[in-house]
Amino acid sequence: MSNFIGNIGIFDCKMQDWKIFESRLQQFIKLNSVKDDSKCAVLLTHLNDESYRLARNLVYPRELEAVTYDELVKALSDHFTPRRSTFADRAKFYDATRGEYESAESWAARLRGLAINCEFGTELDTLLRDKFVLGMNVGAERDRLFEMDAKTLTLSKALEVAQQAASARQARAAMVKEEPVFRSSSTAAGSSGRRGGAARAGDAARAGGAASAVARDDGEPRCSICGLKNHNVYRCRYRNYRCEVCGVKGHLKKVCKNKGTRSGLHKLDTEPEASQESECDECKECAVFNLRYVSYQPIKLNVSVNGSLLSMELDSGSGTTVISDKLCKPWVATKNFM
Known part of the structure; x- marks a missing residue:
């Protein structure tokens, strides 16, 4: 092992992704020009005890030492690659949204990872661009992207525009934070002027x-x-x-x-x-506001009620006018008479 270039580490089936380990293993074998009869030995020596026991069970009843490299990789790949639902993967892709503190470049990279098993075919670039724009948080980046022409906008261009808008927003926030606040006597006078x-x-x-x-x-x-x-x-x-x-x-x-x-x-x-x-x-x-007259006489009018001539005080807004029953029978009270 001391003569090998690089190091891929030990694979733990409970903690690591087999697809990633297999890809690194292929590059390690290629970089060190490992011969075909030694490839299986390189793979087995980079498995921990649990993973080695799993590989032995997968090739049973054959002996692990008698299995070729390609057969062993296929057995492990079939075991670690579950049956996938294309629509389930697409649902995860369509439901994804940019995180609150996620950068534009991280958001674009995560979308590409979600689209791996969606089988979008020739529509991949268009769907990636649309999801990148529509999944953005409300803010300056999204407003700037909504102003772009959808016929000419690509994912790379949308990422560039979002990065520029984010940089401008951060610069404005830094300027506001560093701006000093001055208070003068004229400002204090203006504040007191507003209070009266x-x-x-x-x-x-x-x-x-x-x-x-x-x-x-x-x-x-x-x-x-x-x-x-x-x-x-x-x-x-x-x-x-x-x-x-x-x-x-x-x-x-x-x-x-x-x-x-x-x-x-x-x-x-x-x-x-x-x-x-x-x-x-x-x-x-x-x-x-006095209920009684102080220095002048009340205004009176002569009013005929049922043939009787009565001298009545001019009503200036009272809700009820009271008349003596001795002067006018059977009328006792006339509401809103004037």
Whole structure:
């Protein structure tokens, strides 16, 4: 064995593929110019114990030493080559898809291996090309291949296009990963502008009488609008909110200094005077929502009901109009009368 060129290793029938070992054995014999009467000995010396026992059982009742090389190879090939179904092999070929991390060249090579026993004949090249393109994952490579002309596209050309698209995608990903991120004061100002604008924050804070910061017990300043820390009044998101206690815009009720005053619920968006913060009876906007008239008489119309002339108040949207049964019998109530 020391005079032989190369090494094919020992064949294990439980771990290795006989077809691959046989092919390597043929090349080993050819490379070392092994004579015909020595070929069988070379094969037997490259079998492990389990494989040697199998070869002896396959040629029984003949002695293993009396069998020729061609007879021994045929017996082993018949044993290791199972009966195949062409349609089953084709089903594996058609169902194959490219793996998530499989390269284009590995995908093409795997397809060729799946097509070995499919017996496609003259249609092999076309089917390999179609399966290579249609089995690609959704992405830049597949989009680029779909743009190609099917009449002129071959498998080798499709593989080249897919490799180019993959290289371009990897280059773009590397550039995005290495691109530095800059943050400047102008960027921070732009971000605060999107949250409402620093210029309008001063006006809102002054309107609420809360332009200064409120200090905590430990001395760390807090926002006078919401009472939270880590920001000032100019960047507070609640600067346009109206207090639920005093009705003044520019701070929340948790920091309100007028918690003993009346709520200005009906003051809408008007800015109240200082004298109105504790009293809302003279607010014109509140009078709109009042159930009773304050400074003017109700609008009345004379309406004839069943021959009786009644003076009725103009309905401004009430769902029901009530009439006294003393004035109009038997009518007690008329729904949506006006």
